[in-house]
Amino acid sequence: MLDVSRVQKELVEIKRDEKLSGVSIEISEGDLTRMRGTIGGPHGTPYEGGVFIVDIQLPSAYPFEPPKMQFVTKVWHPNISSQNGAICLDILKDQWSPALTLKTALLSLQALLSTPEPDDPQDAVVAQQYLRDYATFMGTARYWTESFAKRGALGIKEKLVKLVEMGFSEDTARVALENCGGDENAALEKLCGG
Amino acid sequence: MMEGRSRVLCKFFMHGACLKGVDCQFSHNWSDQSSQVCTFYQRGLCSYGARCRYEHVKVSRLTQPLATPVPVPRHLPAAISLTSTVDSSSRATVIAKPSLAHLKDAWQQNSTESLANGVSAISLGEADEPEALSNDPSDRPICAFAAAGNCPLGESCRNIHGDLCTTCGKHCLHPYRPLDRENHKIQCERNKKNLEALLKSQDIECSICLERVLSKPTVAERKFGLMSGCDHPFCVGCIRGWRSGSHAPGMDIDTVVRACPVCRVPTHYVVPSVVWYFSPEEKEEIINGYKNKLGEVDCRHFDYGNGTCPFGTSCFYKHAFKDGTLEEVKLRHLGAADGNTVIVKNVRLSDFLKL
Numbered sequence: 001m002l003d004v005s006r007v008q009k010e011l012v013e014i015k016r017d018e019k020l021s022g023v024s025i026e027i028s029e030g031d032l033t034r035m036r037g038t039i040g041g042p043h044g045t046p047y048e049g050g051v052f053i054v055d056i057q058l059p060s061a062y063p064f065e066p067p068k069m070q071f072v073t074k075v076w077h078p079n080i081s082s083q084n085g086a087i088c089l090d091i092l093k094d095q096w097s098p099a100l101t102l103k104t105a106l107l108s109l110q111a112l113l114s115t116p117e118p119d120d121p122q123d124a125v126v127a128q129q130y131l132r133d134y135a136t137f138m139g140t141a142r143y144w145t146e147s148f149a150k151r152g153a154l155g156i157k158e159k160l161v162k163l164v165e166m167g168f169s170e171d172t173a174r175v176a177l178e179n180c181g182g183d184e185n186a187a188l189e190k191l192c193g194g
Numbered sequence: 195m196m197e198g199r200s201r202v203l204c205k206f207f208m209h210g211a212c213l214k215g216v217d218c219q220f221s222h223n224w225s226d227q228s229s230q231v232c233t234f235y236q237r238g239l240c241s242y243g244a245r246c247r248y249e250h251v252k253v254s255r256l257t258q259p260l261a262t263p264v265p266v267p268r269h270l271p272a273a274i275s276l277t278s279t280v281d282s283s284s285r286a287t288v289i290a291k292p293s294l295a296h297l298k299d300a301w302q303q304n305s306t307e308s309l310a311n312g313v314s315a316i317s318l319g320e321a322d323e324p325e326a327l328s329n330d331p332s333d334r335p336i337c338a339f340a341a342a343g344n345c346p347l348g349e350s351c352r353n354i355h356g357d358l359c360t361t362c363g364k365h366c367l368h369p370y371r372p373l374d375r376e377n378h379k380i381q382c383e384r385n386k387k388n389l390e391a392l393l394k395s396q397d398i399e400c401s402i403c404l405e406r407v408l409s410k411p412t413v414a415e416r417k418f419g420l421m422s423g424c425d426h427p428f429c430v431g432c433i434r435g436w437r438s439g440s441h442a443p444g445m446d447i448d449t450v451v452r453a454c455p456v457c458r459v460p461t462h463y464v465v466p467s468v469v470w471y472f473s474p475e476e477k478e479e480i481i482n483g484y485k486n487k488l489g490e491v492d493c494r495h496f497d498y499g500n501g502t503c504p505f506g507t508s509c510f511y512k513h514a515f516k517d518g519t520l521e522e523v524k525l526r527h528l529g530a531a532d533g534n535t536v537i538v539k540n541v542r543l544s545d546f547l548k549l
Contacts, residue, residue, distance in 0.1 A: 003403060005403070005405065006402075006403050006404050006405075009404045009405075010404070061439065063402060064435060064436055064439045064441075065441075093444065094443075094444040094445045094446065094450065095445075095450060096445070096450075097450070097453075097455040097456070097458070098401075098402040098432070098436050098455045099401040099402060099426075099455035099456045100455075
């Protein structure tokens with residue numbers, strides 16, 4: 001049986017210092033066992049500035065069994081599968097302890113991003129690149145962060161292209177989007193109205 | 195009121211139904227005191243202990259009030275006829291009819307052995323009125339009303355109004371029973387200490403369910419699990435659930451499951467306790483108390499010598515045979531080639547047979 005009251009306490013605790021810790025969680029509606037965690041890319045790493053989304057599934061025996069976590073956002077990292085986002089981290093497997101929480105697990109993931117362990121890899125290709133050609137690894141990791149983990153920036157570009165395709169000039173479309181805080185529909189209304 | 199009766203109030207009559215009616219040996223008079231003394235305690239074995247509803251007092255103090263009820267069937271007829279009131283002697287013959295031989299014995303005893311005995315019986319029988327009981331103040335019980343703060347009878351109360359106990363704030367120290375006073379004080383101190391420990395334990399949270407252990411919904415859940423290896427608090431239910439539950443494959447029993455979830459220090463056993471501790475001595479006291487309590491319970495695995503206990507010499511439960519003798523443990527030591535000594539566990543023939 002899932003310990004509902006413990007999960008709720010954890011969620012409150014995460015919410016309390018969301019800004020300071022750089023990790024947050026939102027639950028899917030009506031289902032306490034399914035959540036999405038977000039991790040801010042740590043400073044001084046190729047993941048800096050990115051926001052990484054983690055799919056979290058709580059087993060019914062939680063907290064006596066570890067939560068199942070997997071990256072939804074694509075990440076280039078020796079301990080994270082570049083194919084499906086599977087994570088290789090001991091505390092999510094055989095070193096789990098019921099005193100750990102969702103917050104500490106997410107913080108551990110954040111720490112994993114800043115300290116890769118290429119000797120115990122999840123993705124052999126990435127690990128090999130990390131060990132043999134560190135510069136290329138850094139470049140790829142940074143590029144993947146730019147492409148997949150900065151959805152906000154990418155979104156604006158896509159929306160701009162959309163608006164330009166509708167027949168508005170690029171400059172006016174950008175101004176409208178900026179004024180509406182990136183909201184595509186509000187920008188369209190503004191453009192049509194004005 | 196029959197003189198043939200004891201002056202101890204019949205407990206069946208007290209509860210409203212004595213089947214013996216007028217033939218009852220015990221008193222059916224409300225002014226008589228009931229025997230609130232635990233006879234098992236006097237014989238040295240009351241299994242209710244402190245929870246017993248009867249008074250636990252030593253034999254010496256009771257000799258007076260309790261002298262009569264036991265020897266009643268043999269002695270009373272004799273004693274009564276000696277008092278020679280017509281009414282009671284006729285009554286005595288009625289009672290004595292079934293056991294005439296005994297009556298004779300009693301007569302002979304009284305007359306031949308010592309007349310003084312008989313006389314003392316008479317004097318006891320006549321002088322020992324309820325008022326006489328209260329002559330010795332140490333025989334009078336504490337007044338419960340006064341102990342609680344207010345006795346409606348005031349000065350005229352038959353029971354003793356106790357002195358104030360500074361610990362519990364009740365007037366419940368018997369002025370004439372020094373032993374009881376001491377016992378009460380010790381008990382009171384212990385209660386106070388327990389209460390304080392309980393209050394301090396209120397805020398302690400379990401690191402697994404993240405709730406206050408003493409605020410859990412059911413009483414059974416409001417117990418700490420003390421770790422023998424470290425000082426991290428858990429509910430006993432949570433920590434036992436973690437240690438005995440199913441675990442992910444690859445989890446190491448000794449370094450992960452049997453370790454403290456917070457600090458990962460290995461812990462061999464978990465001790466349940468209703469209060470948390472705040473010093474190593476208190477922890478020791480709780481653990482020793484627990485071990486002593488378990489040591490009184492017979493081990494299920496050992497089963498009076500019929501079974502084998504997997505915990506062997508480290509078992510907390512009692513390993514005793516049916517006749518009460520304790521198991522003698524002979525450890526077999528083997529000197530290994532490197533000079534170290536190994537303790538040999540039970541060796542079975544089947545271990546050497548390859549099937």
